[in-house]
Amino acid sequence: MSSAAGKGKKMVTDPYETLGIRPGASEEEIKRAYRELVKKYHPDRYQNNPLADLAAEKLRDVNEAYDMLMKNGGSGSSGSGNYNAKGSPVFQDIRRDIDMNNLAAAEAKLNNIPTRNAEWIFLSGMISYKRGYYDDARSKIQQASSMAPNDQEYRQALYQMNAAGPMYRNQAYAGGYDQNRQMLCDACQCAMCLDCLTPGGCL
Amino acid sequence: MLGYVICEKPEMKMKDLEVYQGYYCGICKAVGRQCGQLSRAALSYDAAFLAAVIDGVSGKRSVPLPEHCAVHHIAKKPVIYSSSVEYAADVMIILARYNALDDAKDEPSPKTFAAASMLAAPYKRARSRRPELAEEIKTLLRELALLEKEASPSIDATSDCFGRILVSVIMHGIRDTDGSRERILRRFALHLGKWIYLADAADDLEQDIEKGNYNPFVLRYGYDPEKETPRVFRQRIRDDMERNLLILCREMSGALDLLDIGTNVGIIDNIVKMGLLRSTDNVLRGREGKKDGNRSL
Numbered sequence: 001m002s003s004a005a006g007k008g009k010k011m012v013t014d015p016y017e018t019l020g021i022r023p024g025a026s027e028e029e030i031k032r033a034y035r036e037l038v039k040k041y042h043p044d045r046y047q048n049n050p051l052a053d054l055a056a057e058k059l060r061d062v063n064e065a066y067d068m069l070m071k072n073g074g075s076g077s078s079g080s081g082n083y084n085a086k087g088s089p090v091f092q093d094i095r096r097d098i099d100m101n102n103l104a105a106a107e108a109k110l111n112n113i114p115t116r117n118a119e120w121i122f123l124s125g126m127i128s129y130k131r132g133y134y135d136d137a138r139s140k141i142q143q144a145s146s147m148a149p150n151d152q153e154y155r156q157a158l159y160q161m162n163a164a165g166p167m168y169r170n171q172a173y174a175g176g177y178d179q180n181r182q183m184l185c186d187a188c189q190c191a192m193c194l195d196c197l198t199p200g201g202c203l
Numbered sequence: 204m205l206g207y208v209i210c211e212k213p214e215m216k217m218k219d220l221e222v223y224q225g226y227y228c229g230i231c232k233a234v235g236r237q238c239g240q241l242s243r244a245a246l247s248y249d250a251a252f253l254a255a256v257i258d259g260v261s262g263k264r265s266v267p268l269p270e271h272c273a274v275h276h277i278a279k280k281p282v283i284y285s286s287s288v289e290y291a292a293d294v295m296i297i298l299a300r301y302n303a304l305d306d307a308k309d310e311p312s313p314k315t316f317a318a319a320s321m322l323a324a325p326y327k328r329a330r331s332r333r334p335e336l337a338e339e340i341k342t343l344l345r346e347l348a349l350l351e352k353e354a355s356p357s358i359d360a361t362s363d364c365f366g367r368i369l370v371s372v373i374m375h376g377i378r379d380t381d382g383s384r385e386r387i388l389r390r391f392a393l394h395l396g397k398w399i400y401l402a403d404a405a406d407d408l409e410q411d412i413e414k415g416n417y418n419p420f421v422l423r424y425g426y427d428p429e430k431e432t433p434r435v436f437r438q439r440i441r442d443d444m445e446r447n448l449l450i451l452c453r454e455m456s457g458a459l460d461l462l463d464i465g466t467n468v469g470i471i472d473n474i475v476k477m478g479l480l481r482s483t484d485n486v487l488r489g490r491e492g493k494k495d496g497n498r499s500l
Contacts, residue, residue, distance in 0.1 A: 132366070132393055133359035134450050135423070165449030168456055172480045176214050179484060 011089045015065035030069050037062045064089065086119050086151075094123055103127050118147040122154050129161075137161065204302075204365075207402045207486070208249040208395075210470070211477035219469040225267025225283035226251035226291070232282060233292035235273070237325040249399075250291040252474055255467040257287040257376045260388065262465025290376045293329040297337050300326035301344055309416075339371040356422040358447060362397035369396030384462065391458040398451040398479065405444045406486040409433040420444060437489055448483045455479070 016023045019033040041059040046052040071087040090113060097106035107127055113120060125140030138161050145154040210223060230250045258265055267281030303319035330337035347364040355361055373392040374380075380388060404411075404420050411418035412426060412433045424440045431439065452475070459475050
């Protein structure tokens with residue numbers, strides 16, 4: 001299965017380096033750097049140039065680096081040297097694997113990452129979820145959410161897990177299920193067959 | 204592990220009930236042919252559900268025929284003859300045999316030995332008809348026994364192991380499935396197996412504590428005999444057990460909606476969307492006042 005990341009080229013590991021700015025640069029600095037680089041590598045400048053594909057790759061990297069840095073809000077971790085900040089390419093790669101149900105691959109990649117921040121724990125939980133390991137998933141998603149309380153993604157995931165039971169129950173109620181209905185044949189404890197519950201009783 | 208997959212009878216249509224009963228009676232007759240009239244231990248409505256699912260997935264419509272019943276002498280009972288019934292009967296015999304062997308090991312007595320040996324010959328025949336299935340079940344049960352012996356506190360791992368048994372059972376029973384159908388069925392079967400395992404654990408909470416038997420909930424939620432009685436423990440973890448059970452039901456329900464079921468839709472929907480809820484509510488309540496815990500539907 002071909003990944004969206006391109007044909008075998010390494011992805012951006014250091015967004016600051018790619019944009020040529022200092023780590024922890026301000027948003028204004030990031031945007032300025034981005035605009036300059038986009039102008040530099042713009043395809044219009046490389047039309048009919050045999051090196052056009054290389055320019056396209058560079059442009060892709062620039063865009064990726066810009067996205068990584070601009071999506072950094074809400075996780076509580078700053079950009080300075082922390083390339084596992086939310087939305088980092090390492091985690092994005094893992095997210096892709098999870099989305100495509102390549103759970104073994106996702107897990108292997110996760111295990112190679114030493115820093116166990118909120119996103120790491122969250123993604124580990126998501127892998128568990130897809131495996132049907134819901135107890136583990138819930139613990140981890142809850143932990144990620146308490147590590148990063150402002151993060152909507154983790155909160156939403158936890159909410160959905162907690163809502164599963166009530167949703168199932170409500171659907172049953174809508175279909176006519178009555179929680180308080182008395183089961184009629186407790187008296188005879190007949191394990192043989194359905195007849196007990198019909199008028200006419202057990203024979 | 205048997206007896207938890209039930210229907211919500213008041214919500215079943217009469218025609219569906221007849222087919223459901225027809226599967227049950229058909230399996231009863233098949234088991235009777237294999238084991239003699241004595242081994243009704245291998246019988247339950249879980250098997251009827253299995254047969255209904257197999258036929259439902261292949262779109263086979265089965266018409267129950269009225270026949271004489273050895274137990275209920277007066278009125279005739281609806282009986283279905285089909286490959287799904289034969290398969291379900293074999294599954295039940297294999298599972299009953301392993302169950303009986305377990306009982307004989309846990310509580311050696313003339314009674315448990317007799318029950319196990321009565322199933323020996325029928326089991327061998329069923330195994331010769333379904334060799335891969337029997338082998339997979341044996342391997343998975345062994346894996347499960349190991350987890351339980353190691354006192355695994357993981358609800359996930361233990362239930363997953365049993366879930367894979369259900370995957371084997373369902374997938375071996377269904378002839379041709381294409382890619383996406385197979386994915387859905389496997390997921391459905393896995394979750395059903397997990398649910399059965401945990402429903403059984405929830406049901407047996409007090410009993411397992413008393414007898415010192417393995418119970419995933421007891422370990423996971425840290426039962427403390429110094430601080431609580433089994434009953435109090437049940438109250439404490441009731442919501443946790445409910446959450447664990449119902450998320451499985453929700454996933455099953457979701458899988459079912461994606462599956463293209465040709466026949467027995469009413470039966471299968473009733474059981475998955477309401478019967479399992481009924482069963483969940485039953486096991487959460489516990490067996491207040493019920494001695495040996497045998498329940499009717």
